[in-house]
Amino acid sequence: RKRNVDDGEDNQGFNEYIDDEFEKGAGPKRFTYKELAQATNDFNDDQKLGQGGFGGVYKGFFRETSSYIAVKRVSKGSKQGIKEYASEVTIISRLRHRNLVQLLGWCHEKKELLLVYEYMPNGSLDSHLFKENNLLTWEFRFKIAQDLASGLLYLQEGWEQCVVHRDIKSSNIMLDLNFNAKIGDFGLARLVEHAKGSQTTVLAGTMGYMAPECATTGRASKESDVYSFGIVALEIACGRKPISLTAKEEVQVYLVQWVWDLYGNGKLLEAVDPRLCRDFDEQQMECLMIVGLWCAHPDENLRPSIRQVIHVLNSEAPLPALPPKMPVPTYFSPPANMRAVNGAGPDKGPNKNSSSYSNFTSSSAASSSASRSNMP
Structure with missing residues (x-):
């Protein structure tokens, strides 16, 4: 039980840190896990664009705006993945240039760390x-x-x-x-x-x-x-x-x-x-x-x-x-x-x-x- 309490405190602290960093940026918004799960068909493998060392990237579609997105899902339990998530939060959220992939938003719920980017149809x-x-x-x-x-x-x-x-x-x-x-x-x-x-x-x-x-x-x-x-x-x-x-x-x-x-x-x-x-x-x-x-x-x-x-x-x-x-x-x-x-x-x-x-x-x-x- 104590472990669960500690986990909750750690998660709350991380959430506050991430929220604070994003508030410094001008553009990215917070998405709910439900929104991103719906957009990616519950992170179906058919939607997977690629797999990196610390998680997968999925293609998503927002019906409300008729727009495609790319969602990076950090692997649970990956300490390096969490570090990289935090790095992207603190850096790319503040940058705006036509030759940088734009970060649209983020989500951290249910111990899930998700980053939402503009979709790049021609890949890498x-x-x-x-x-x-x-x-x-x-x-x-x-x-x-x-x-x-x-x-x-x-x-x-x-x-x-x-x-x-x-x-x-x-x-x-x-x-x-x-x-x-x-x-x-x-x-x-x-x-x-x-x-x-x-x-x-x-x-x-x-x-x-x-x-x-x-x-x-x-x-x-x-x-x-x-x-x-x-x-x-x-x-x-x-x-x-x-x-x-x-x-x-x-x-x-x-x-x-x-x-x-x-x-x-x-x-x-x-x-x-x-x-x-x-x-x-x-x-x-x-x-x-x-x-x-x-x-x-x-x-x-x-x-x-x-x-x-x-x-x-x-x-x-x-x-x-x-x-x-x-x-x-x-x-x-x-x-x-x-x-x-x-x-x-x-x-x-x-x-x-x-x-x-x-x-x-x-x-x-x-x-x-x-x-x-x-x-x-």
Whole structure:
């Protein structure tokens, strides 16, 4: 009985916290569980759009407004799912931009945590890049890259705090009816003061899209989101995932390495998605691929800002001149126990990390091997 009382108190406290956070936002509304159950046919599997690590997403329909919705249902008992729910509440509820998936509302009743989003009829970008029966034309692809850059610019510069997404990848880029791209899934996102620029956190993200400094230091920043953008830009151009264990040659396993090698040998367009059948604008393709490499530079200090990316994609600035061989970073970090003791942030004394880049080393080979075993 005492446990039930405690559960009730915990639930009430969580409800008050969530309600308070949503009150700070302007748009999202509170839905009842009954409304969402009716809209999704009691969360029928036939309505399921996808399944994530912490719950399912269901298609719903509101008869009163004749509109479709997407409902994320957090798995019961998932502590990480609750954290991600709270993160979405505190961050995305305050954001408004045409290239972000709009949060319409929420529900927390009967120990259910539900988030309601605008429905994106064309699904996620990865489903169009990597499935045989879906083919995006080059015109749509280039526009999607521009949309993604526009959404990131808003997150990094368009609000009172910088939003570090930490999980930019093609499966989190959603497409509306007209194939406009919108960034979704803010469960791992963090708010960072503009003056600080980064945040040391537990390791988060998806292997293949994660910047090398994140895997080494746990530090998430605007620059690490730019790196992830670069990977997605290369996916859009090449129609390949960032890590491909079925590649014919070893050099083709890692997308960035493969494209950079082709760039250095003057054969960049050999990496283009063959499904496009050469039906693309060569100048735009070269631009997107070089921007992708620039963003995915192993040294975070040599990556562009997302504003610079937009200028180049819009032909308002020249293409960068990159080194013909892909640099590989080497990190000099204090011992893990020192970082734990001094874990206040990357800008404080022993916790600050320096990096340089050099030719391929045994240490970087080891990290590559590790990433291959932890591919998405």
